[in-house]
Amino acid sequence: MAATEISVLSEQFTKIKELELMPEKGLKEEEKDEVCREKDHQSPSELEAACTSGAPQDSVLEEEVEPVPATSEESEKHILTLQTVHFTSEAVELQDMSLLSIQQQDGVQVVVQQAGPGLLWLEEGPRQSLQQYVAISIQQELYSLQEMEMLQFHAVEENVMVASEDSKLAVSLAESAGLIKEGQEKNQLLTERLAERTKEPLSFVETMSGDERSDEIVLTISNLNGEEQEDQPTAGQADVEKAKSTKNQRKTKGAKRTFHCDVCMFTSSRMSSFNRHMKTHTNEKPHLCHLCLKTFRTVTLLRNHVNTHTGTRPYKCNDCNMAFVTSGELVRHRRYKHTHEKPFKCSMCKYASVEASKLKRHVRSHTGERPFQCCQCSYASRDTYKLKRHMRTHSGEKPYECHICHTRFTQSGTMKIHILQKHSENVPKYQCPHCATIIARKSDLRVHMRNLHAYSAAELKCRYCSAVFHERYALIQHQKTHKNEKRFKCEHCSYACKQERHMTAHIRTHTGEKPFTCLSCNKCFRQKQLLNVHFRKYHDANFIPTVYRCCKCGKGFSRWSNMHRHSEKCGSGEAKSAASGKGRRTRKRKQTILREAMKGQKEAAKGWKEAANGDEAAAEEASIPKREQFPGEMLPGACGETTARVKEDVDEGVTCEIPTARVKEDVDEGVTCEMLLNMMDK
């Protein structure tokens, strides 16, 4: 066998079963580990030599023996049960150790000692009790107990039957009892012999059963050479075929062995387990599901799989109606649903889970580990499903569709909320605990509370008074109390209004201020809009007023509202009289006035457009005070406000902002600003 393979196996040792029951508890685990470890001085070639000399080079084989009823013939036999031990790879100092204290059932202690570098031997210890199993750790590639064929340890005073688990290879090793009996004197002799052996580059195991040294069982452990370890292939790299060959080699050696996988750490005392394990290193899956053509290693796996096809669920929960294919699923289900047993506990918080994988996933929330990296962006997830969900943001996939409106969603939860709030009755609402607001979603309520009810360290000042608040909601509620106030009061008269711009214009009626001067005739006006109207009326040759004519009689009107009102009565005589009743002016004069009025309205409309485009100055200029302030004005005007402002003004009582005699007539006749706006739109 190649040295590299040996090195792989050098990591494998036997473990002492029920180690905690051993009497020498002072021997720490590390010390025990050191029992069979030693720097390996052997070379691969030397190993080869050792192998050819009869020592199996590939594995440690340990005997597992169980007590059986004593017979008279076997009355002096003891059973030693050996189990696999895995040692650390650190070098083991073997010079001064009483390595393993091994007790047998009924009290005979067998001490495994290292008598020199690379050497173990056994001696009988004082009678103890309780320990049923013993273990001997041997570095496997040098020698195996199985190679001794028969391995027994005599306990002089005990009568214990030995039997192997499978092949019942219990054989008397009465010859070996001498080793145990002869005590120090023998030990010393043995040590001397072993000292000689350890001069050899390769330590080996001798079992003297049946020869002149049959009174000794000397277990020689191999040296562990670091260089060899470096040459070790990893378990995953190991050659399965070599493992197989190892197995086959073992088969030829004896019926009772410990089988050690050359590919991984696996060891087993059972050939069947070993064989089964070795199949895990191959792709051999001979058991075919005829329903889906999937293959499995074992019949059991296949049967469980077929049950998933047939729906066979033999394991039924006693506390609910759930049933499962395997018992493990049932156990897990009961933990989740009924017992709430959570064996996997987080060391950093109180979290506990039913499954180890859940704890592993949870721990990532502490460590921040995000092992699942998105290949298209910087996002990384803590579990595979989140990454998969995230990938929809790149693919645009929306796998969830509302069955009612067929809207598609990226996440099922989003669709669920959609259906609940769009297509369901009795939709739950969330009432703000601090105000009367009711919000459809809890998360939005949280936003609401954060925006409106969160404490603000900065003072929130009322825009209308000196009040100060630290909560936005309280500020807003307070400011609403100012809403219907005519907060702007004239110092010179009883006039009051809601808007400062109105007051500014009003004040000029007291001061007589007329800051807007016509460049053509030096006439002054209180507002720029009035100036503009004047200019077009008297200085713009292109000004042509719009005339609205009655479709029945052809009579012209400067305003659509007047024409409309006339048209409804036209022909009945009522309209005619009404129209004639108002016509003191000559026909020519009326046409002139109408033309000017229409021009003024166009200008006003232009002023609105400017205001709409963000020219607040123009909009302000276009605003006209209440007609009562300009009783004698004969100039046409218009509402220089946005829709909202006009509405506001109307609400406020500014019923019309066109201070002309004709407009006055309109106002008297009930023509509102809105009607005027409609007319101007046309």
Place this chain on the structure above:
DNA sequence: GCCGGACTCGCCCTCTGCTGGCAGGTT
């Protein structure tokens, strides 16, 4: 060879919370 238990991976789900676009109302 079979069974049961432990372990693992994967999938799907729910609940939760934050974010930003949008629409309608207000200023």
Place this chain on the structure above:
DNA sequence: AAACCTGCCAGCAGAGGGCGAGTCCGGC
């Protein structure tokens, strides 16, 4: 009309629960 406000809504991610299914191995 524009700016602003605010609820509505979909998108998206974090955390965790529950289950299906496969794998492996010890024990019988």
